[in-house]
Amino acid sequence: MTTASTLTGSDKTDAPLVKNDRSKLVGGIAQAVVGVYALWQFGLAARTGHGAHTLFNLKLDPTSSGPGPISAPAEPVAIALAVIAIACGLVRAFAPISAKVQRWLAVGYFTSFVLAFLVWAAAGSSIGLNVPSIIQQTSIAAVPLILGSLSALLCERSGVVNIAVEGQFLFGAFAAVLTSSMTHSVWAGLVAGCLGGALMCALLAVFANRYLIEQVVLGVVLNLLASGITGFLYDRLMSTDGATYNTPPSFSAIAIPGLSKIPVIGEALFDQNILFYAAYLLVPVVWFLLFRTRWGLRTRAVGEHPAAADTVGIKVVGLRYRNVITAGLLSGLGGVWLTLGLSTAFVKDMSNGQGYIAIAALIVGRWSPIGSLGAAVLFGFATELNLALSSLGTPIPSAFLQMAPYLVTIFVVAALGGLARPPAASGKPYIKG
Amino acid sequence: MTTPTPDQSAAKDTPPAEATASAPGTSAPPAPAADRSYATVIRNVFTAENSAMVTFLAIVLSLLVGAVLIVVSNTATMDKAAYFFASPGDFLSSAWDNISSAYSALFKGAIFDPATVSGTPSQFFGPITNTLEYATPLIFGGLGISVAFRAGMFNIGGQGQTIIGAIFTSYVAFEWTSLPGALHLIVAVLAGLVGGMLFGGVVGWLKAKRGAHEVIVTIMLNYVASMFLVGWVLKSSLFQDPSHAGQSISKPAEADAVLPHLFGSGLNTDIGLLLALAATFVVAWFFKRSKLGFEVRAVGLTPSAARTAGIKVGRVQIASMLISGALMGMIGVTQTLGLANPNNNAIAGSIDAGLGFTAITVALLGRTRPWGVVLAALLFGALQAGGSAMQTNAQVSIEIITVVQALIVIFVAAPRLVKEIFRLRATKIETTAGPQATPPSPDPFHTTTVGGQA
Numbered sequence: 049m050t051t052a053s054t055l056t057g058s059d060k061t062d063a064p065l066v067k068n069d070r071s072k073l074v075g076g077i078a079q080a081v082v083g084v085y086a087l088w089q090f091g092l093a094a095r096t097g098h099g100a101h102t103l104f105n106l107k108l109d110p111t112s113s114g115p116g117p118i119s120a121p122a123e124p125v126a127i128a129l130a131v132i133a134i135a136c137g138l139v140r141a142f143a144p145i146s147a148k149v150q151r152w153l154a155v156g157y158f159t160s161f162v163l164a165f166l167v168w169a170a171a172g173s174s175i176g177l178n179v180p181s182i183i184q185q186t187s188i189a190a191v192p193l194i195l196g197s198l199s200a201l202l203c204e205r206s207g208v209v210n211i212a213v214e215g216q217f218l219f220g221a222f223a224a225v226l227t228s229s230m231t232h233s234v235w236a237g238l239v240a241g242c243l244g245g246a247l248m249c250a251l252l253a254v255f256a257n258r259y260l261i262e263q264v265v266l267g268v269v270l271n272l273l274a275s276g277i278t279g280f281l282y283d284r285l286m287s288t289d290g291a292t293y294n295t296p297p298s299f300s301a302i303a304i305p306g307l308s309k310i311p312v313i314g315e316a317l318f319d320q321n322i323l324f325y326a327a328y329l330l331v332p333v334v335w336f337l338l339f340r341t342r343w344g345l346r347t348r349a350v351g352e353h354p355a356a357a358d359t360v361g362i363k364v365v366g367l368r369y370r371n372v373i374t375a376g377l378l379s380g381l382g383g384v385w386l387t388l389g390l391s392t393a394f395v396k397d398m399s400n401g402q403g404y405i406a407i408a409a410l411i412v413g414r415w416s417p418i419g420s421l422g423a424a425v426l427f428g429f430a431t432e433l434n435l436a437l438s439s440l441g442t443p444i445p446s447a448f449l450q451m452a453p454y455l456v457t458i459f460v461v462a463a464l465g466g467l468a469r470p471p472a473a474s475g476k477p478y479i480k481g
Numbered sequence: 482m483t484t485p486t487p488d489q490s491a492a493k494d495t496p497p498a499e500a501t502a503s504a505p506g507t508s509a510p511p512a513p514a515a516d517r518s519y520a521t522v523i524r525n526v527f528t529a530e531n532s533a534m535v536t537f538l539a540i541v542l543s544l545l546v547g548a549v550l551i552v553v554s555n556t557a558t559m560d561k562a563a564y565f566f567a568s569p570g571d572f573l574s575s576a577w578d579n580i581s582s583a584y585s586a587l588f589k590g591a592i593f594d595p596a597t598v599s600g601t602p603s604q605f606f607g608p609i610t611n612t613l614e615y616a617t618p619l620i621f622g623g624l625g626i627s628v629a630f631r632a633g634m635f636n637i638g639g640q641g642q643t644i645i646g647a648i649f650t651s652y653v654a655f656e657w658t659s660l661p662g663a664l665h666l667i668v669a670v671l672a673g674l675v676g677g678m679l680f681g682g683v684v685g686w687l688k689a690k691r692g693a694h695e696v697i698v699t700i701m702l703n704y705v706a707s708m709f710l711v712g713w714v715l716k717s718s719l720f721q722d723p724s725h726a727g728q729s730i731s732k733p734a735e736a737d738a739v740l741p742h743l744f745g746s747g748l749n750t751d752i753g754l755l756l757a758l759a760a761t762f763v764v765a766w767f768f769k770r771s772k773l774g775f776e777v778r779a780v781g782l783t784p785s786a787a788r789t790a791g792i793k794v795g796r797v798q799i800a801s802m803l804i805s806g807a808l809m810g811m812i813g814v815t816q817t818l819g820l821a822n823p824n825n826n827a828i829a830g831s832i833d834a835g836l837g838f839t840a841i842t843v844a845l846l847g848r849t850r851p852w853g854v855v856l857a858a859l860l861f862g863a864l865q866a867g868g869s870a871m872q873t874n875a876q877v878s879i880e881i882i883t884v885v886q887a888l889i890v891i892f893v894a895a896p897r898l899v900k901e902i903f904r905l906r907a908t909k910i911e912t913t914a915g916p917q918a919t920p921p922s923p924d925p926f927h928t929t930t931v932g933g934q935a
Contacts, residue, residue: 259895276883283878284554447712
């Protein structure tokens, strides 16, 4: 199994860089065409016509004091945004621009497209869009994805594919709920949850490094194992005696003085519990550790070229063990967030595929902490948008909106193709000799 | 293994019986100067390289771990463990009761119940036909995973392909009622096959043309398919059954589109089993004799060499994903039109029943060989059938079966671990003088190139 060992575009010959110009042209034109569709569908549609306005609420609770809602005329705004999107696509297709500018154009295209869509979707509604609520829900939905992708990032950067994030979430969540319910302490639950994730990762590390099992296969089987064990113990303990085993306490929100008073984003982002802050702080921390410290350099060396790292005296397998188990603490924390962080009890398979989405975020974010953060927020936004729009009565069936993040991932993976390159030794066990 | 159902009954086999059964598989064609004494054959049974032995021990180990879980999660038994040193008998007998009641219920539900020896044939053969019914979709799934695996691709999209297959087959089964009897059934089966095939083919196409990795694409397509089914199909007026207003369930299939019983109406096996065995023959022929099958294996072993040899790698990848998806679509067919469907041959949100993932473990346990897949599917089918009985009769959650299945695969994939636990010798005594004549076995568990680039 040579190709199953890395997660994206390992067949370099299939997407050579020579094609880059053509993909720029085709991609840009495709963007512009979709932009024209947006112009027709969002800007010139009946929904935005007849002088309809779109309301943007700027307070989490519309009845509290503070800035009132902004009312924008739907038709001209949607048309303007669609035109910006078309322009971004055309510039990408025909102007000779660097890769960096291309990336910003993509961001501009995406933002204006989504805004045009929102203006259209909320046009004429008396409730309008609650901007702080969307920000809050997006940032909350992104937390497990951030923690999961950081965990997978640490593993892949040290050369081990961790597709078992889902299982680590589940095990961490189960351990956290069980422990905190029995001890009535969130902190004991936090520790148990992290250790639960680390235990699953330790299994991954041992079977990948010592018994050399193909790592993607191993990850899928470990996910099944975690789902089975937690499901079985749930049936035996929690569903029969939920009062003893499944009534976890939860972390209380801490409003950060000063910051929480900022209009629009203050309430949404700075009145959350400690796990929320920890997840977002971990992104720069992991970035710093990975790219600015000796440990980070060694980790990346082990992930890119273990033989060379071994030559200069780095203990390849030992470092991989350490990093993978450390990564388990992060994904275990993701499990803690899903239960104690969101103050929900444990249910079977409660991670609901978020571990897999976290890995998708890692790939879309091209194996960097900052990129993963961006992708995680994007996925969180797509998930929560669906909830925000369900109250507005858009003609699009909610199933298709729900699919959006998954389709976007497929699209991005297909569009990046050979350009997204995982760490070279990712998924390949190192055998000294 | 010559026994058709390698499960607990095999677990009680004596080692010599195991030896005679597995000896032909482990030793190469006879060579004149080889030590082929009976003693050597028996000794080789206990070496780590003997995959039949490792498989057997992996099953034993997994059932042991399952037993530990059953005891540990039983609060009444664990209360007795608190005073273990005062009265160890209490704990031990209670633990033994838990384990034996669970596993005997498992056996009775999967193979046969001694109490029914004097009963009617349908009582006597009931458990084993349940096992066959549960094994049927797993055979299709295991074959589907294997075809992709042999081409070097990991198809985790069984869930999605199953769902799309089920949607296609269900639509034909309840809507195209003008088709006469058998033709309706055939068209319904083919529709499911085509549905899965298309959904799998997309993955192969994205892989071949865009370099998109199949693992990520299939995972995402699983969610797309399941949201499509639950969020749209089962709510649309086209599919939703008006007689179950407000419920997410489709219209039931017409009677002549349902897979008929295989062993008469009292027994729970349908002709899906025959289709699965036919598929096994075809896949075995495909790998062994067909040109495309040869190309698939070549691409799976070394894509670069295959490309150099003039094989169109992209086309082979697409073809293998089409076949893989078609076989997965057949899971959708048997789940929808088979006797295993609890909803009167309609589809509901849980139509895939996690079989797309169980199929992966089946393919791995069968080492991606068609007939190995059949044996693995029979084992896992027996575990599923027995697990349901265990849940009803011994109040042990069927989730334990998922644990046992995952553990079996992990142990089989790590023969060194099994060897270390049971202190088996590392290498077997060569029974042949010359080099092994058997081709290198396709090993789904381990990377073929260590440290090298694909």
